[in-house]
Amino acid sequence: MLTAILVDDDYPVLRYLSQTVTWSALDIELIGCYSNGLEAWEATQLSPPDIVITDIGMPKMNGIELLQKLRGINSNLRAVILSCHNEFHFAQQAVKLQVNDYILKETLDVGHLQQVLHKISADLNTVKKTSAEMLLYKRKESLNRVALREKFMKDTLYQSSANKETWVEQARIQGITLNAKYYIPMVVTVNRMTNVTLTRKMNDYTIVFAVENILQEILTSQHRCEIFQHSNNELIVLFCCEEPDKEQQLLNYSAKQSISAIHKYLKISVSCFVGREACNQDEIRKILLPMLKEPTQRFYLSESTVHLFEKVAFSDLDMYSEYSRYYSAINDMLALNQPKELQAVLDRWVDWVKSNRFHPGDVKEWTLQLLLELQLKTKITLQYQTDLSEEKLYDVINSIETIDHLQQWMSQYFEQIFRKMSLVAVHSKRPEIIKAQQYVIQHVTEKITLEDMAGYLNLNSSYFSRLFKRETDYNFIEYVNMMKLQKAKELLQQSNKTVEDISDYLGYANKSYFIKLFKREIGMRPSEYSAWN
Template identity: 60%
Template sequence: MLTAILVDDDYPVIRYLSQAVPWSELGIELIGCYYSGLEAWEKAQLNPPDLIITDIGMPKMNGLEMLEKFRAVKPGTRAIILSCHNEFKYAQQALKLNVGEYILKESLDIEQLQQALKTLVTEVGLNRKQHSEMLVYKQKQSQNRAALKEKFLKDTLYQSWDKEAWIEQARSNGILIHAKNYIPLLIVIDRPEEASRVRRMSEYTISFAVENIMQEVLEADHSLFISRYSHKEIVILFCSDKPSKDHQAIYHSIQNAASAVQKYLKLSVSCIFGAEARSPEEIRGTLQRMLREKSQRFYFPTAGIHRFEEICFSMEDIYAEYGSLYAVINDDIALNRDTELRVHIKEWREWVYSQKFHPNEVKECVLRLLMDLQMKTKQLLQSPLPMAEEKLFSVVGDIETLEHLEDWLVQYLEELARKISIFSIKSKRSEVIKAQQFVISHVTEKITLEDMAGRLNLNASYFSRLFKRETNQNFIEYVNMLKLQKAKELLNQSGKTVEEISEYLGYANKSYFIKLFKREMGMRPSEYAAWH
C-alpha cells in the first residue's frame, strides 16, 4: 500500500478530499493532512510519502517549493497538483517535478482525481516491480561472477597450467591478471560463527560482503584478482611487476580495506601475506600451504597483518604445569574470583604462546581441564552443566586462534563459577540450608515466602529477616535467581518456547517472567535464545 498526504490551505478542500476519496480501495494510506507546504515538509520529511496531493499557492512555502524538497530526499515521490493557477509557467515547473496530473480546482471532479490516483498507483507499482527485478538480476549477475572467480581459483589450486594458458583462461572469464609477479594474500574472517550470530547474517553473506568491500577499496589502486575460497577465507592475488617497490603500498591499502570492513560490517579480518610467485605453479604451492596449514595461524593476533611462516612447534610436555594450573583455576571457580581467574588464564596463555605448542595439544589440554572441572562440579551441583561434553569438544575444536581460545575459556569458566556460586549453600543456620535445598530441588514449582516459612514452622517475617541476614539477599530474589538460571539452561538446550518455560518454572504470568529475565540478563528470553 502506498502512502499519501494532502496539502492545501483551504480547509474545506482538505476535509472534502480526505472523506470523498476511497483511499484504501485505491491501495493508498492517507497519513497526513496539512495546511501549508512548510507544515507538510516539517512534519513529513523524516517519513516522506509516496504520493502528494497539493495546492500551489500557500503561505510560507508554496506547493512547488515543497515538492522540490520532498523530491530531493525521495526522488521517486509522485504528485498531483490541485490549483487555481492555469498559467503555463506553473504547469512547466510541475512537469519538471514529475507531477502526474495538474488539475484546476474550478473543474475538479472526484472521479478525475480517483483516475489520476489509480494511474499513479499503477505506475509506482510497475516501477517498484522493475526496480526489484533489476536488483534480483544484478544480484544473480554478481553471484554468477563470484562463481566464475571461485571456479578459476579452484582450477588454479588443483590443476597444472603453464603461465600463458593460465592467463588466457582467466581472460576468457573476464579476469585480467597478466603480470611478471604475483603477491598472494589470504584474508581470514575472524570468528565467523560469532559474527554471523551478532550480525544475524549467514556466514556466506558475510564473506560475500567482506569480499565486495575489500575489492572496492583495493581495486582503486591495484591490479588484482580476488575470490572467496570458503565462508571464512578470501584469496587475493596482487599483480606486480616490481614486488619490492609495491609491498609498502599494498600493505597500506590492506590496512585501509580491513578498516573499511570493520567500519561497515563491525567485524575484523586477519590478513596473511604469502611468498611472491612468478607462475601458476608457484602460486598453487604457496596458496595450498597457506590454506592447508591452519595451525600456523593459531598464534596470530586477531585483526592483524602477518606473513605466512611455518612454525616449528614445541616438543616440550604441555602437561608439565597442568597440576598447578588446575589447582589455581579450581580455587578461582570455587571462590567465584573473576579477576584472579582472568589473570591465571592470561598467564597460562602467555606461557603457551612462548612455548609454541601445537594447537591440537593446546586444545586437548583445555578439554582435559574442562572435563576435570566439570566432573567435580557435576557432583556438587546435581544439575546440568553449562555445555554438554559433546558440544564442548566441537566448540573447542572449531576455535582457530589462541586469542579466541583464551576469550572463550574465560567466558565459559566465569559462567561455571557463577553457577556454582548460585547453587552453593554458605549459611550455617539449618533453617536457611533447608530452604535453599528445597528451592534447588523444587525449582520448577511455585515457591512463596509464606509457603516456605510454613514448611519450616517459622513466622514469615522472621524467616524473611533470617534469610536476608544469612545470605545477603531476600528469599524471593534467591528463588528467582535459581529459576532464571534454569530458564537459561532450558533456552539453550530444551527447544521449549518462552511460554512453556515460564509455565514449567511455576510463573503464572508470562509477562512477569519476561520482565524478570530482561532485568537480570539485559535482554528478553527470545533474544537470549537467538543470541546463544
C-alpha cells in the same frame, strides 16, 4: 502498497478527501494529512511518499516548493495539484515538475480524482516491478561473475597446471587480468566468523562481500591485483608485480590500511597472511594450498595483523604434565569465588602454552577435558549446571582458530559461571565457611540447624555463628533460607511441583511459614511467582 499524503491549508478539503477517496481499493495507504508544505516536508523527508496530493498556495512552503524538494529524494514521485489558481504560470511550473494532474477545486470531483489515482497506482506498480526485476538481474549477474571467478581460482589450485600463457589467457576470458612477471598471494581471513554472523545478524556471504568491497577500493587503487572469494570466511588476493622486493613494503602497508578500514566501517576483524612470490600457476598452488588448508599454522598469530606466512613446527612435549596443577588452581579459584585470581591463572596458562607452542589440536583437547571436569565438579559440589552440553562445548572450542580467541572465550566462560554462582558464592578463604556453604547447597532439601552445622564442623555453635556472620554478612539461618528459596524459584520455574510439594521437599514443616518467607524475600507469593514466570 503505495503511500500517499494530502497537503492543503483548507481543513474541510483534507477531511473530505481523506474520508471519501477509497484508498484501500486503490491499494494506497494514506499516511498523512498536513496543513502546509513545510509541515509535510519535515514529516516525510526521511521516508518520502509515492504520491502527493497538494494545494499550491499555502503558508510557510507552497505546493510547488514541496514537490521540488520531495522529487529531489524520490525521482519516481507522482503528484496531483488541487488549486484555486488557474493562472498559466502555475500550470507551467506543474508541467515542469511532471505533475500527473492539475485539478481546480471549483471543479473537483472525487470520481475523477480516483481515476487519476488508479492510473498513477498502475503506473507506479509497473515501475516498481521493472525496478525489482532489474535489481534481481543485476544481483544474478553479480553472483554469476563471482561464481566464475571462484571457479577460476579453484581450477588454479586443484586442476592440472597449464603453461603460463594459457593460464593468463583463461583468466582474461573471465575478465581477470593476470599478465605479470610475478604474483604475490595473500589470504584475508574474517576472524571469529561465527560470532560476527550472530552479532551483526548477517550471513557469511554478505559479510565476505562487504569485506571484498573495501579490499577492492583500497588495494586496486594502489596495486594491480585480483580478489577472489574462496570460502565462507576467506578471500584470496593475487598481486601482480614486476619487482616483488620493491613492492613488498607497499603491499604490507596497503594490507594494514585494509584491516583498519574494515574494522572502522564494518566493525569486523580480519587478518592478512602474505606468501612468497610466485611465477606461475604451479608455484601459486604450492604457496597457497598450505596457507588455506592448514589453519593450525595461524593458531599462535595475532588477529587484525599482517603476517608473512611461514610453516611452523609444534612442540611434541606432553601438555598433560601440568594438567593437575592448572586444574587444581582454577578449581580452587572457582570454589573461593576469586575471578581476578582465576584470570591470573588463565593468563599464566596461556603464556605457558604460547612459550611451548603445543599443537593446536592438543591445546583444544586439553581445554575441553579441563572444562568438562570443572562442569562435573561444579554440578556436584555447588548444584550448578552450565548452559553448554558436552557436544556444544566441543563444537565451540573446535571452531576457535587462535589462542587469543581461546583465551578471551575462556575468560567470558568463567565470568558467566561466576555471575550465575554469585548467590551461592562466599567471599571467604576460611575452609570452615566454604565447607559449610557446600554442605548447605548439597543438603538444601533437608532441615539444617545452626547446632547441627557447628557439630558437623566440630566447632562451638556460638563461635561458628559469629564466624559465619563476619565472613559472609549473613547469619547462618538467613543463608540457609536464601539457598532454599533459590532452589524453590528453580522448582517453580522448571517443575510441576505444587507449592505444598516444594515446601515439604525443602524441609519446611509449615507451608504457611514457607509462603510468608518466600513473599518477604521475593516480593510475591510462590503461586504468583510461578504464574509470572
